[in-house]
Amino acid sequence: xxxxxxxxxxxxxxxxxxxxxxxxxxxxxxxxxxxxxxxxxxxxxxxxxxxxxxxxxxxxxxxxxxxxxxxxxxxxxxxxxxxxxxxxxxxxxxxxxxxxxxxxxxxxxxxxxxxxxxxxxxxxxxxxxxxxxxxxxxxxxxxxxxxxxxxxxxxxxxxxxxxxxxxxxxxxxxxxxxxxxxxxxxxxxxxxxxxxxxxxxxxxxxxxxxxxxxxxxxxxxxxxxxxxxxxxxxxxxxxxxxxxxxxxxxxxxxxxxxxxxxxxxxxxxxxxxxxxxxxxxxxxxxxxxxxxxxxxxxxxxxxxxxxxxxxxxxxxxxxxxxxxxxxxxxxxxxxxxxxxxxxxxxxxxxxxxxxxxxxxxxxxxxxxxxxxxxxxxxxxxxxxxxxxxxxxxxxxxxxxxxxxxxxx
Numbered sequence: 001x002x003x004x005x006x007x008x009x010x011x012x013x014x015x016x017x018x019x020x021x022x023x024x025x026x027x028x029x030x031x032x033x034x035x036x037x038x039x040x041x042x043x044x045x046x047x048x049x050x051x052x053x054x055x056x057x058x059x060x061x062x063x064x065x066x067x068x069x070x071x072x073x074x075x076x077x078x079x080x081x082x083x084x085x086x087x088x089x090x091x092x093x094x095x096x097x098x099x100x101x102x103x104x105x106x107x108x109x110x111x112x113x114x115x116x117x118x119x120x121x122x123x124x125x126x127x128x129x130x131x132x133x134x135x136x137x138x139x140x141x142x143x144x145x146x147x148x149x150x151x152x153x154x155x156x157x158x159x160x161x162x163x164x165x166x167x168x169x170x171x172x173x174x175x176x177x178x179x180x181x182x183x184x185x186x187x188x189x190x191x192x193x194x195x196x197x198x199x200x201x202x203x204x205x206x207x208x209x210x211x212x213x214x215x216x217x218x219x220x221x222x223x224x225x226x227x228x229x230x231x232x233x234x235x236x237x238x239x240x241x242x243x244x245x246x247x248x249x250x251x252x253x254x255x256x257x258x259x260x261x262x263x264x265x266x267x268x269x270x271x272x273x274x275x276x277x278x279x280x281x282x283x284x285x286x287x288x289x290x291x292x293x294x295x296x297x298x299x300x301x302x303x304x305x306x307x308x309x310x311x312x313x314x315x316x317x318x319x320x321x322x323x324x325x326x327x328x329x330x331x332x333x334x335x336x337x338x339x340x341x342x343x344x345x346x347x348x349x350x351x352x353x354x355x356x357x358x359x360x361x362x363x364x365x366x367x368x369x370x371x372x373x374x375x376x377x378x379x380x381x382x383x384x385x386x387x388x389x390x391x392x393x394x395x396x397x398x399x400x401x402x403x404x405x406x407x408x
Contacts, residue, residue, distance in 0.1 A: 019108040027171045040093025046086030054079040095119040103169035109244025109255045114168040135185045238390040251326035261317035264386035269313035276306040316386040325402040351375045352406040355392045358385045
């Protein structure tokens with residue numbers, strides 16, 4: 001089968017060192033879009049019911065005092081999850097009716113991610129490339145003639161475990177998805193047979209060296225001089241990590257994907273939502289009771305704290321980091337909702353690399369991060385606070401190995 005070129009409707013975006021994003025156009029659902037009326041009407045009903053649930057207790061708060069007022073507030077807040085569900089259903093219905101949904105497919109390191117964007121809504125699914133066998137259309141392989149024709153189609157990634165198969169995208173014409181499936185199949189085949197297998201062998205070799213006897217005094221002296229890394233720097237990657245490492249000519253490339261708001265923020269996102277929700281309710285009650293204007297100015301302090309925590313949580317959860325070592329130079333790039341930062345340092349500018357507290361704590365537990373200590377008065381650079389301490393330690397060890405610098 002001859003490999004087809006991608007249709008011009010599919011945009012290809014190269015992001016960073018090892019990430020390619022395929023952006024599909026908006027779906028053209030035709031009359032099918034009117035199915036969005038169902039979730040819209042149902043969402044309206046749910047939202048109306050939850051609004052009534054919350055309005056009663058909140059209306060009577062001004063006449064209540066003490067414990068009774070607290071009970072009313074708690075009862076009203078119980079309606080927030082239901083209200084959020086109702087509003088979400090309404091948003092889904094509106095997006096379907098307006099025909100503004102589209103898919104994106106991201107090949108990053110050793111993962112294939114499928115991203116659905118429906119207006120303000122977004123959700124992601126991913127699978128390891130190593131686990132993917134064929135890429136198929138409408139439940140058939142690309143060698144099947146019936147998969148290469150027809151109207152609307154669905155593109156799937158099949159794995160060794162049938163229960164773990166992933167629907168990548170659907171609702172697009174087969175003429176659009178077939179060329180994309182061919183390109184993805186070539187990418188998956190190349191990744192499974194090339195760089196990733198080499199990387200697995202390298203990591204196995206590192207693991208064997210890590211289990212070797214303790215270094216002699218001569219080897220430690222050589223390591224202190226910056227010539228030979230200590231054996232305890234050759235550690236294996238954490239088993240559950242999503243961080244990818246690729247060998248490149250003269251060095252390595254490390255990709256740290258988004259950790260997500262729940263895992264990456266270490267609980268800060270949930271705490272910021274609770275904080276901001278409480279402040280919002282408190283200010284609403286103040287407005288009902290005729291609170292003096294000066295108190296509102298004082299409350300701005302707590303509003304600013306809540307927004308700062310929410311911003312920090314979004315930054316931790318949605319930040320991507322790319323690191324590369326080549327020719328005795330360390331370069332890194334951070335991509336977050338607040339912008340892109342790129343820096344690079346020669347080996348001689350780096351004093352040590354290790355793991356230490358970031359200065360932030362969640363639940364009285366310090367958040368650890370990768371720390372790069374620069375020589376002289378260059379200061380300290382902190383990265384990967386969204387990752388686990390084990391992941392930061394592994395990346396720090398890999399950087400020390402290639403740059404031959406000391407441990408913080």
